[in-house]
Amino acid sequence: MISMKSYDMRRKHLASQMQKGVAIIPTSPERVRSRDGNYPYRFDSYFYYLTGFSEPEAVLVIVADINEGVTKDILFCQDKNAEYEIWNGFRHGPESAKEVFNIDETYSISRLDELLPKLLHDQPKIYCALGQDNRWDLRLIHCINQVREQARNGISAPTEICDSRLLLDEMRLFKSEEELQIMRKAANISTSAHCRAMRMTQPGMKEYEIEAELLYEFRSHGAEAPAYTPIVAGGANACILHYVENNMELKSGDLLLIDAGCELHGYASDVTRTFPINGKFNSAQKDVYQLTLSAQVAAINAVKPGTHWDAPHTAALQVLVQGFIDLGLCQGSVESVIKSKDYKRFYMHRTGHWLGLDVHDVGEYKQDGKWRLLHSGMTFTVEPGCYIRPADNVPRDFWNIGVRIEDDVMVTKTGCEVLTASAPKTIAEIEELMQ
Ligand code: GLY
Ligand code: MN
């Protein structure tokens, strides 16, 4: 778990970068799923990163004046309400939230429009995430205008709006030991779900039956939810990158691609494994699978501090393109196929993305126009794939084979730790588990 002290340190760190100004960070609104039923609630990752507070209808305000040596954290949240709690369960309310979450001042969310303009008096800058929620943007502009109306009373309104994400993304990119412990646990739950899926899969089952096994494993180990909609894609469905219907029959002789990861204490894991539905790879499947695995291993071997973000992708691409040429899928030299982008018929995505509170986590990939350097504490996925759709110039044996192998890695001081190593991925390991 993340300690309250850590949340406090994150707020102080943000304040120290703001120097003088006010940060305003609302959590996500509830969203209607159907009539009077909402989607399961998920807090905003920035808000949660700074507070650990998971209730809806809450706003964090940080007032910083570093030269004066003062910062103040203020939380607006829902009131306690006995009637509401009978129907919908516990709410902290401002009093309890102040104690439990170690916040300087807490107020009812119903006082936000009254108090927020006052907090903006004579402040030079606002730090917020404009464009994330239109209704919230309008509310904020209304607040600023209220302060402007006070000009004749000698009160000045903020004149600069800065993007809070520029500061927070950089903080979130580097994971602490507390965060890594959670991410390791999330990764372990996800890999055990993939092992369960391999053990349970039989020809004749439906994709959704395997999806149910994944969800069972996630929830029975305490994960809140899947971190994204699971992809359970048999046969040709594996060549649809974001296939989520998960309603087809699993056929003997086909592969099954599963991209599924759980969310634990807000942190995502993101794992893909591909295996034969009848437990045995055929010859063409072996070729494509082994090629993808070799590319993935080459990419993982390229992960170390000081190398740049694109190095794992470049390593994977070199192996894949050589393989496409060897298998007769592409013609020419590795250089010419990369230059012409002909490989994109079979590998059309990149090899990974940052991973954290969001599956596609925050953080810049380039700095000053160059790929940024890897550093210990960064976490991301390594996920090359190969997707072969039927086409005249593709040998028939390869038609409809789709393979992706995705692990979550953390950059260490000397190389990397593969957080999801316990899900089998060699041909021998997979065939043995499925026996
Ligand atoms: N599961 C989403 C991704 O692999 O990026
Ligand atoms: Mn994935």
Ligand code: MN
């Ligand atoms: Mn991914």
